[in-house]
Amino acid sequence: xxxxxxxxxxxxxxxxxxxxxxxxxxxxxxxxxxxxxxxxxxxxxxxxxxxxxxxxxxxxxxxxxxxxxxxxxxxxxxxxxxxxxxxxxxxxxxxxxxxxxxxxxxxxxxxxxxxxxxxxxxxxxxxxxxxxxxxxxxxxxxxxxxxxxxxxxxxxxxxxxxxxxxxxxxxxxxxxxxxxxxxxxxxxxxxxxxxxxxxxxxxxxxxxxxxxxxxxxxxxxxxxxxxxxxxxxxxxxxxxxxxxxxxxxxxxxxxxxxxxxxx
Amino acid sequence: xxxxxxxxxxxxxxxxxxxxxxxxxxxxxxxxxxxxxxxxxxxxxxxxxxxxxxxxxxxxxxxxxxxxxxxxxxxxxxxxxxxxxxxxxxxxxxxxxxxxxxxxxxxxxxxxxxxxxxxxxxxxxxxxxxxxxxxxxxxxxxxxxxxxxxxxxxxxxxxxxxxxxxxxxxxxxxxxxxxxxxxxxxxxxxxxxxxxxxxxxxxxxxxxxxxxxxxxxxxxxxxxxxxxxxxxxxxxxxxxxxxxxxxxxxxxxxxxxxxxxxxxxxxxxxxxxxxxxxxxxxxxxxxxxxxxxxxxxxxxxxxxxxxxxxxxxxxxxxxxxxxxxxxx
Ligand SMILES: Cc1cc2nc3c(=O)[nH]c(=O)nc-3n(C[C@H](O)[C@H](O)[C@H](O)COP(=O)(O)OP(=O)(O)OC[C@H]3O[C@@H](n4cnc5c(N)ncnc54)[C@H](O)[C@@H]3O)c2cc1C
Numbered sequence: 001x002x003x004x005x006x007x008x009x010x011x012x013x014x015x016x017x018x019x020x021x022x023x024x025x026x027x028x029x030x031x032x033x034x035x036x037x038x039x040x041x042x043x044x045x046x047x048x049x050x051x052x053x054x055x056x057x058x059x060x061x062x063x064x065x066x067x068x069x070x071x072x073x074x075x076x077x078x079x080x081x082x083x084x085x086x087x088x089x090x091x092x093x094x095x096x097x098x099x100x101x102x103x104x105x106x107x108x109x110x111x112x113x114x115x116x117x118x119x120x121x122x123x124x125x126x127x128x129x130x131x132x133x134x135x136x137x138x139x140x141x142x143x144x145x146x147x148x149x150x151x152x153x154x155x156x157x158x159x160x161x162x163x164x165x166x167x168x169x170x171x172x173x174x175x176x177x178x179x180x181x182x183x184x185x186x187x188x189x190x191x192x193x194x195x196x197x198x199x200x201x202x203x204x205x206x207x208x209x210x211x212x213x214x215x216x217x218x219x220x221x222x223x224x225x226x227x228x229x230x231x232x233x234x235x236x237x238x239x240x241x242x243x244x245x246x247x248x249x250x251x252x253x254x255x256x257x258x259x260x261x262x263x
Numbered sequence: 264x265x266x267x268x269x270x271x272x273x274x275x276x277x278x279x280x281x282x283x284x285x286x287x288x289x290x291x292x293x294x295x296x297x298x299x300x301x302x303x304x305x306x307x308x309x310x311x312x313x314x315x316x317x318x319x320x321x322x323x324x325x326x327x328x329x330x331x332x333x334x335x336x337x338x339x340x341x342x343x344x345x346x347x348x349x350x351x352x353x354x355x356x357x358x359x360x361x362x363x364x365x366x367x368x369x370x371x372x373x374x375x376x377x378x379x380x381x382x383x384x385x386x387x388x389x390x391x392x393x394x395x396x397x398x399x400x401x402x403x404x405x406x407x408x409x410x411x412x413x414x415x416x417x418x419x420x421x422x423x424x425x426x427x428x429x430x431x432x433x434x435x436x437x438x439x440x441x442x443x444x445x446x447x448x449x450x451x452x453x454x455x456x457x458x459x460x461x462x463x464x465x466x467x468x469x470x471x472x473x474x475x476x477x478x479x480x481x482x483x484x485x486x487x488x489x490x491x492x493x494x495x496x497x498x499x500x501x502x503x504x505x506x507x508x509x510x511x512x513x514x515x516x517x518x519x520x521x522x523x524x525x526x527x528x529x530x531x532x533x534x535x536x537x538x539x540x541x542x543x544x545x546x547x548x549x550x551x552x553x554x555x556x557x558x559x560x561x562x563x564x565x566x567x568x569x570x571x572x573x574x575x576x577x578x579x580x581x582x583x584x585x586x587x588x589x590x591x
Contacts, residue, residue: 013521013540013541013544014539014540014541015540016540017403017406018403018406019402019403019406019407019409024409038522096381096382097372097375097382097384098375098376098379098380098381098382101376121522123521123522123541127368127372127382127384127385127421128368128384129368129369129371129372129375129382129384129421130372132340132368132369132372132373132376133372133373133375133376133382134376135373136344136372136373136376136377136448137376139448139449140449141449141450141451142340142451143339143451144340144365144368144369145365145369147515157454160365161459161514161515161516162364162365162366162459163364163365163424163460163469163516164277164279164285164364164366164458164459164460165279165456165457165458165459165460166456166457166459167339167453167454167455167456167457168453168454168455168456169339169451169452169453169454170451170452170454171449171450171451171452172449175449180515181505181515181522182515217415218379218414219379219380219381219413219414219415219416220381220413220414220415221381221382221383221411221412221413221414221418222381222411222412222413222414223409223410223411224397224410224411224412225409225410226407226408226409226410227407227408227409228406228407228408229405229406229407229408229548231406232547232552232565232566233566234564234565234566234567234570235567235568235569235570236568236569236570237559237564237567237569237570237571237572238570238571238572239559239571239572239573240571240572240573240574240577240578243581244555244571244573244578244581244582245577245578245579245580245581245582245583245584245585246581246582246585247571248553248555248569248571248578248582248585249582249585249586249588249589250585251553251569252497252530252553252586253589255530255551257473257497257529257530257551258497258586258589258590259497259498259590
């Protein structure tokens with residue numbers, strides 16, 4: 001089985017993330033780039049499937065600028081993926097979701113796949129829509145936001161807990177799934193993996209190689225303004241000397257935050 | 264079919280498999296009606312059209328379209344995407360609005376991909392200027408406010424649940440069946456189903472005025488009753504940190520933060536939560552923040568209006584008693 005895992009490089013969420021107010025784009029240099037944790041969990045799903053079915057090839061696919069991305073992606077190879085494909089093109093700077101999904105769809109067709117696994121939502125401005133868009137563009141079946149996954153030869157099934165309901169569902173392959181952080185943490189790369197990663201195939205593609213011609217007329221989502229909110233400051237802080245509960249209640253009452261019994 | 268005004272906003276509302284309107288419809292219709300004429304689309308089992316039509320009109324929908332697909336119970340999303348496509352073709356809306364719920368987002372994303380429309384995700388409000396509809400976003404934990412629009416054609420927008428307080432005036436009921444040609448595109452098949460929107464006496468986390476959240480400091484699922492007790496004394500909703508969710512104290516749907524729910528209530532109380540940056544991303548635009556933590560260096564204190572360095576197991580019971588006393 002050929003499994004593509006969508007990987008994304010994001011600024012480390014433990015750092016402060018900033019937005020370029022001129023372009024409305026993420027400031028990529030502001031914080032250390034890492035593999036998005038949720039895409040590592042997606043990779044873990046693929047790798048644990050390969051442990052059961054040795055006939056599985058795990059391919060990392062990412063779209064993004066040159067620079068740190070190839071090195072970041074190596075971590076996924078060190079974890080155990082077989083090879084990586086990086087789509088990179090200066091024309092993709094500021095690409096919206098629609099364009100990104102088109103590019104990933106073209107790359108996935110180029111690579112060939114039985115199953116594509118993605119994280120449900122990325123941590124940088126992640127809307128959680130890309131896997132669904134990709135599914136639609138590829139014309140295959142999909143399951144979004146799975147908190148459990150079972151993969152076999154011809155089908156994938158899993159469970160999803162939404163705001164209102166919870167269901168089990170299955171798709172016939174080929175297909176696309178996205179997984180939530182309810183799935184297990186990813187494994188750490190070991191020394192052997194890190195050494196092996198250096199020799200694994202790493203392919204870089206541009207839009208021309210994928211046969212994508214950008215069309216000025218296409219509908220795009222554009223940022224028309226961006227502004228920073230003032231940061232929040234710390235207020236009062238007390239040590240509990242036995243009456244902190246009463247003091248909070250007093251604070252709540254002063255701020256009209258205690259409702260009457262009938263309300 | 265009657266004509267649709269040029270300023271129509273197509274709104275996908277969520278209906279349960281038993282034909283009940285789910286929460287969120289009032290918010291979506293309210294936001295849509297503030298910029299145009301709200302045309303509501305609902306997928307429902309046969310026999311609910313008239314009632315849903317008048318319920319949605321009461322919430323401010325000037326027209327209501329009902330689709331009754333056969334595969335409603337067995338298919339995950341394709342009937343919804345097909346209905347959106349059919350409705351958009353009939354209405355030619357200026358924008359399409361869905362909830363930024365798991366299912367709403369799935370349907371909106373697929374519809375945008377199918378129709379080649381621009382997609383604006385997780386908006387906290389919409390407005391219009393001379394060129395059309397604008398989506399407002401609050402990003403990176405609310406540190407930035409960003410406006411987006413479509414370069415051309417209708418913008419597909421998912422609205423963050425509980426983010427908009429606009430409500431529309433009731434309209435006369437005007438309901439029609441929407442004929443939908445099934446695309447036959449592959450879809451997932453549902454094999455087991457359970458409605459989980461429990462009838463709770465507590466407010467929903469999204470959109471609640473008051474949220475009380477518990478973290479790893481609670482120590483166990485049983486101890487979460489401490490959080491519940493305070494939430495109930497204040498009439499608030501319950502939230503949690505990811506560590507509390509990972510430890511199995513509460514379900515994931517309660518997680519506040521970057522990869523959970525984003526809330527912006529009048530009052531947010533953090534109990535036994537350290538205030539990791541990913542947690543703050545989901546609550547730091549709350550109007551008033553109170554934190555109780557025994558570690559004086561916990562980062563949650565950097566954003567708390569009122570911080571108490573203390574043990575939640577002694578402070579919270581006293582606080583609950585004091586609230587009860589003040590309420591009389
Ligand atoms: C990609 C990514 C996404 C993430 N998304 C989220 C998210 O959406 N939401 C989220 O919450 N986290 C998220 N996290 C995790 C986050 O980094 C923290 O690990 C998590 O928020 C910690 O939860 P906590 O504060 O409950 O636990 P801890 O950090 O362990 O803090 C527990 C606190 O309880 C205090 N405490 C213990 N006992 C008591 C007591 N008796 N009385 C008073 N205080 C007490 C301790 O002093 C401590 O400060 C994410 C992390 C990553 C990498």
